[in-house]
Amino acid sequence: MVKSYTPELPSAVNLPSLIQALSSDTLQLSLPRFVPELVVCATIVLLLVARIPRLTAWLDPFWLALAGVLIALRFAIPAGGLTELGTVERQELFTGMLVHDSMTVFFRFFLVAFAFAFIILARMTGLADRRDGQDFYSLLLGATLGMCIMASANHLMTVFLGIEMASVPSYVLAGIIKGRRRASEASLKYVVFGAGAAGIMLYGISLLAGLTGSAHLPTIAAKLAAMDLPALVAGGKGAGTLMVLVLAGLMMMVGLAFKLSAVPFHFWCPDVFEGASAEIDAFLSVASKAAAMALLVRVVLGLGTLPTDTTHTAALAHPISAHTVAFYQSGDGAAAEAASPSAVSSTSIALAPVRRFMVLLxxxxxxxxxxxxxxxxxxxxxxxxxxxxxxxxxxxxxxxxxxxxxxxxxxxxxxxxxxxxxxxxxxxxxxxxxxxxxxxxxxxxxxxxxxxxxxxxxxxxxxxxxxxxxxxxxxxxxxxxxxxxxxxxxxxxxxxxxxxxxxxxxxxxxxxxxxxxxxxxxxxxxxxxxxxxxxxxxxxxxxxxxxxxxxxxxxxxxxxxxxxxxxxxxxxxxxxxxxx
Amino acid sequence: MLEFANPTVFLSWLVFLPAVVALALAFIPASGETIKRISLAATAVVFLMTVYMTFGWSTVHFKAGTEGMQNTLSHPWIPTFNIHYFMGTDGISFPLIVLTAFVSLLAMAASWPINKFVKGYCILFLLLETGMLGVFCALDFFLFYVFWEVMLLPMYFLIGIWGGPRKEYAAIKFFLYTLVGSVLMLIAILILYFHSDLRALQDKVPPAQIMATGVVAPGLEEAAQLAEWSKIASADTPQHTFNILALQLMGQHTDLFSAPLWGGYSLQWWAFVLLAIGFVIKVPSVPLHTWLPDAHVEAPTPISMILAGVLLKMGGYGLIRICYPICPQAGYDLAHVVCFIGALSMVYGAFAAMAQTDFKRLVAYSSVSHMGYVVLGLGVWSAFAGTQYNPDYWKMGMNGAMFQMIAHGISSAGMFFMVGVVYDRVHHRNLNEFGGLFAKMPVYSGLAVGIFFAGLGLPGLCGFIGEVLVVLSVWNYNTTLAVVSAAVVILTAGYILWAIQRVYLGAQYKGPHGEALSPLTFRELSIAAPLLALAIFFGVNPKSLLNYMQPSVDKTVVELTEWTKRHESAAAAKPATAETIIQRPDKS
Structure with a gap:
């Protein structure tokens, strides 16, 4: 089962070992699995830099963006091709911030491939011309990058980060046609709505993190399981805790519902779609929605289930991978204990109220x-x-x-x-x-x-x-x-x-x-x-x-x-x- | 590709030939006349293929007097959901396949007056034919559903583009009604699928019977098949299936579908109701019939022929193939409801037809009335304890219903064509402005009167056999219903004779465009004459048709009778209160 790199367990958590484990986690484990995103980042930088010197001014940004996306696409396909997707093991990256599994690979391929199709469309319809192509393509790729992070988020910080990274370029893209009142209006509406939703979501995140002492989704799930929610619900005690949890859930849903354009946070959608150009609508309706769905699945599965994977539970107990846990909690061991495979059946019941809430909502x-x-x-x-x-x-x-x-x-x-x-x-x-x-x-x-x-x-x-x-x-x-x-x-x-x-x-x-x-x-x-x-x-x-x-x-x-x-x-x- | 001895190749070509020709037509730059000729040739080839099958000149032969499935083929299609490309023919479906090919051929020939966007018309027409043939051939529930829906879009456009003044309203009404029915059907399909489990058949049904359903790759040797089957039967997880034949076995021999579902009713009760609504919309029965008169009145003549001749039969086919065999308990409980709906349609349709002044609307309502016989004949569950489980009358009813479907396919297609012929000439359909056509168009009028008499159910013509069998079978089930259904014959005679009197008899034609009443052309004659000939042939020699369908229909009835016997003796054996329902095994 354990095919991935696992750092040696240090006997005591001290600074050198922490740094060493952190660097090996980043360099050997995370970055190799993060190549497509890195390529997209590099393309964005190149697009912006290529504009400055006179020498490269002749270069059409379209080709640059296209090449960058194609290279990213090449790396987004797993070693054995897309049919071998199922062999990709679940692995936490960047000390639990992101998760790399078959679904991450799927969505990364999906989003980058869509970006490819979209760049060609924008070129054909003349939406991105030569003069402000750089802006257009770097915004587009920036949004794609954010969506990739949304699809692989494993931590409330990356959840929020992903949403914002995807949203901010989208606001600009909605108003990319200069001098059109409708487009600017659409863009502004989008910003105001997005900012409001993000604020509420952030509040929800802070409630949840504050209550459970962690922002790492599997750790939160373990903590929720340790809270013995079924007893709380049945006993009628701890109404305050439950109330806060429900509130946190609702508020997080606001942020997600905004991205999903779900009722009652859909009001921006028709106005933005009417104001923005049709190509941008395609981008918002497909890529943005796909990423939001992926994120929703991540949150639902992250909070509603406990990982049964042995690799994962080992990582959770480990001080480095459970990096965030180490920062925010004293390490009472409840999390690791609750998540041990023997306790799976009981924890599946322990999270039943969480799932029931999510199903209902x-x-x-x-x-x-x-x-x-x-x-x-x-x-x-x-x-x-x-x-x-x-x-x-x-x-x-x-x-x-x-x-x-x-x-x-x-x-x-x-x-x-x-x-x-x-x-x-x-x-x-x-x-x-x-x-x-x-x-x-x-x-x-x-x-x-x-x-x-x-x-x-x-x-x-x-x-x-x-x-x-x-x-x-x-x-x-x-x-x-x-x-x-x-x-x-x-x-x-x-x-x-x-x-x-x-x-x-x-x-x-x-x-x-x-x-x-x-x-x-x-x-x-x-x-x-x-x-x-x-x-x-x-x-x-x-x-x-x-x-x-x-x-x-x-x-x-x-x-x-x-x-x-x-x-x-x-x-x-x-x-x-x-x-x- | 061309090994016609292989049922896979033969049936696939039969079903998809029209679609292939339609695709080819899209790329052929040709005049309207040529395109019509090509389409006619395609429908003719399909019809010839069915004729070959009937008479066994081809290696893929449909043998008369055989009750089981013949010429089956099965290949995995969507393995993720256990969906197979599974087709076959038996005595229930084969006559309908031949009817479809026949009516399509005649309807294509009747399409010559269409001169607007000929290419689009022919393409849609051929796609429609593929959908219709597919519905009757499909034995996988998903495949059946796909073909069922594939017909909708071509039909929508055929009515919506080439129809009469209110074509858009009629087209969307048709589409909406059918789509509502079919999404309900989809729910039922999914519920049945997730409660099906091939393993449950293991001890209840002899292996040979299971093999006959084609759940195990039919191409294998017998020993290999049995090995494959034991693998399925000993699996750890439920083995869901869309196989209609396997679902029938499960419905009749296991308790899988008897689990309570919702509102105090069992799963199969809901499945039956949802499916039956979908099928009854198509039949159509009162009160879900209102799309039909609109669709018929607005549709062009050939499309009306297809609609009445073939599409309505799909509802009846669905009832006999799917509803009753898969959900016998629900059919047993709801037999009275189904019969009532059938009788109501007969009476209502007949009265409504009598009140029409539009010739085509009259024929449309006569379809509602005639298809009521089909529903009634199928619903008459006359084998129960009170009749010592004598299935003879039920057999008679179901055979009557099946016969009525074919007979109505011939007579209604003919009636719509006859209305179309006169509409092409005088451009109105007002019954009160006709009269005296016999003098101007004697050949046409003779043929028309013959076909209308076939619709009326005159002895010696095809309509009589089905009606009389149904009415006789009802007598044994419920006397009141029998009296009502027999009385409808009088109403039918009333509106048809009155229509004949107003249109064909009388001194002279006084309506508009009297000068345009030219005699029947050769093309029109060659469409009308075969219809009347068949109506007479089946009327005097019903055996020729019954030979093909009776064994399969009887088999269905016998199986359901066996089920009734088991069910009633089980119900008698234990007190009614302690009704134990065996829970299906838990999902994985």
Missing amino acids: LSIVAAITCTFGNLAAYGQTNIKRMLAYSTIAHAGYMMMAVAATAQLAGTSSVGAQEAVASLLFYLLAYVFMNLGAFAIVAFLRNTIGSEEIADYSGLIRSAPLTGIAFTVVLVSLVGIPPMVGFIGKFAIFQALVMAGGFWMITLLVIASLNTAISLVYYLRVAKAICIDPPPAERGAVSIGILPAVYVVAVSLPVLLYGIVPARLLNLATEAVKHIL
């Missing part, structure tokens, strides 16, 4: 988010606004998978893994659907100069390929076979049934009815494209050869992976092998 938020998103999308006439509500609804579906994960985590770790796998598959499906939709919206904006649904009427006659691709993507968003969106929805539904119980079946019914609700507004766009007659004054609509190739490249997988989803499903299944 996530189920309610997910159900409301999904239903609200779908209902609000009805009245929209602007395609970006409609798609914004659609992403809200899809966040709801995805959160249902996390709720199922939280419920299953207590009873069956295999089940919980399958539930996470369903979420990952949904995200894989989602990337093609939303990138496709927003790319088409962006290309059409460049061609017909409008983002109103009504102006798409008869598109299939003016631009058959684009029209068909858009229809395929929309149908996939509803979740109708043979598109990949259906398999994604099916995977989440089956996770819900597998979890079972009243809440999950209720969620299943709500999700199913939402599918029927969503049909009407997606189909309204498809109807405009395919059935309505084109306006007389509009001539032929041509988005160009390369954009057409791009559109086909992102929307064809929507159909193909819907018919043969086995590969993507395997990828998702492999990616969750060692997360528990």
